[in-house]
Amino acid sequence: xxxxxxxxxxxxxxxxxxxxxxxxxxxxxxxxxxxxxxxxxxxxxxxxxxxxxxxxxxxxxxxxxxxxxxxxxxxxxxxxxxxxxxxxxxxxxxxxxxxxxxxxxxxxxxxxxxxxxxxxxxxxxxxxxxxxxxxxxxxxxxxxxxxxxxxxxxxxxxxxxxxxxxxxxxxxxxxxxxxxx
Numbered sequence: 001x002x003x004x005x006x007x008x009x010x011x012x013x014x015x016x017x018x019x020x021x022x023x024x025x026x027x028x029x030x031x032x033x034x035x036x037x038x039x040x041x042x043x044x045x046x047x048x049x050x051x052x053x054x055x056x057x058x059x060x061x062x063x064x065x066x067x068x069x070x071x072x073x074x075x076x077x078x079x080x081x082x083x084x085x086x087x088x089x090x091x092x093x094x095x096x097x098x099x100x101x102x103x104x105x106x107x108x109x110x111x112x113x114x115x116x117x118x119x120x121x122x123x124x125x126x127x128x129x130x131x132x133x134x135x136x137x138x139x140x141x142x143x144x145x146x147x148x149x150x151x152x153x154x155x156x157x158x159x160x161x162x163x164x165x166x167x168x169x170x171x172x173x174x175x176x177x178x179x180x181x
């Protein structure tokens with residue numbers, strides 16, 4: 001009896017679905033002129049941090065990292081400005097004393113910090129918590145307290161970028177604006 005009732009229900013449902021027929025409304029999707037952070041992360045990044053123009057002016061930037069706890073750790077600058085078409089020589093000085101205060105500098109597309117940090121966790125310590133993705137331009141190695149490291153890279157195109165520390169749990173507190181003028 002249950003089987004007959006189930007068969008009747010299935011046949012009735014199929015009949016109803018078929019009688020509705022295909023939709024006759026044609027919709028043309030409107031062009032989307034906005035670019036979300038998610039779609040910008042899908043783009044291919046043609047930036048190459050190793051292609052340095054020997055004739056470009058050099059902009060030296062020094063970032064100090066201060067603080068010995070999760071609540072007081074920070075970069076000493078929240079905004080860095082560099083000229084377009086320049087070569088950036090960035091020196092990162094980890095002034096922390098506590099061994100748990102390991103830090104890096106990662107240059108990323110504006111608005112992508114949370115996604116980059118999550119992917120950085122997946123990349124792990126061997127990759128300095130720096131993921132390979134289109135929204136990441138360059139980054140330093142992870143520094144230990146008292147350690148200094150430097151990187152040299154061409155400034156990306158004019159625009160607003162971010163820098164963050166991708167060491168686990170640090171990105172929310174350790175970030176700033178990187179502006180190419």
